Amino acid sequence: MNSELHPRGFTLLEILLVISLIAALAAISVPVNQGWQQKNDLDIAVNTFVQNSRRAQTLAQGMASDTSWGVLVATSTLVLFQGASYAARASSTDEITDFGSDISVSGAAEIVFAKFTGFPAAATTTTLSISADETHTITINRRGAINY
Numbered sequence: 001m002n003s004e005l006h007p008r009g010f011t012l013l014e015i016l017l018v019i020s021l022i023a024a025l026a027a028i029s030v031p032v033n034q035g036w037q038q039k040n041d042l043d044i045a046v047n048t049f050v051q052n053s054r055r056a057q058t059l060a061q062g063m064a065s066d067t068s069w070g071v072l073v074a075t076s077t078l079v080l081f082q083g084a085s086y087a088a089r090a091s092s093t094d095e096i097t098d099f100g101s102d103i104s105v106s107g108a109a110e111i112v113f114a115k116f117t118g119f120p121a122a123a124t125t126t127t128l129s130i131s132a133d134e135t136h137t138i139t140i141n142r143r144g145a146i147n148y
Contacts, residue, residue, distance in 0.1 A: 038130045041100030045128050046136045048097055049073055050148055052080045053111060057144055061118035065093070070112035073126060076101040086110050104129050111140060118144050 049071070056069040065082055072079045072086045078097045083089035108124035123142045129135040138148040 038100070038102060039134055042103060042128060042130045042134055042136060045078075045099040045103045046138065046148060048078055048099055049126070049128065049138060050146055052078055052095075052097065053138075053140065053146055056080055056111070057113045057118040060113035060115055063115055065090075066115070068112050068115050070110060072110045073105050073128075074109060075105060076103065083112075085112060100130075102130055107137075113144065120144060 053071050056071050059069040059082075060067075067082055067090075068084050070081050070083070070086065070089075072081060076098055078099065079086070080095040080097075081089040081091075082093040105126065105128055107126040109126070111120050111124050111126075113120055119142060120140050123140065125137060125139045127135055127137045136148060138146065140146050
């Protein structure tokens, strides 16, 4: 067989076509992946908030350290604290959890559970959201039930 009649390899046009297809797929998949990542960060923040709220409530009901326990949530940080308020807490017992910085918080940021009963001082609603207009609302009623 003559190699001049059957050239081997790829033409420049074929290589450019493959590169443009890869670039188009990347351009489509990167924003989709970022959206999924943001939603995942929000789900993790909501679960962290709920778990720490339940833990603070359990510690208050069990009268751990003979005091109230609470949770403070702020942008990218959640603090489980011991005391009647965040300002009057025993900071040496703080448990700090960081989550995605793109999460914004609205509503009640500080929730304190009463010693022995585990009831919050008032019914609260906290909303966590991300820039992609995805929100989760967590409510804690006067009896301490957490719904999300």
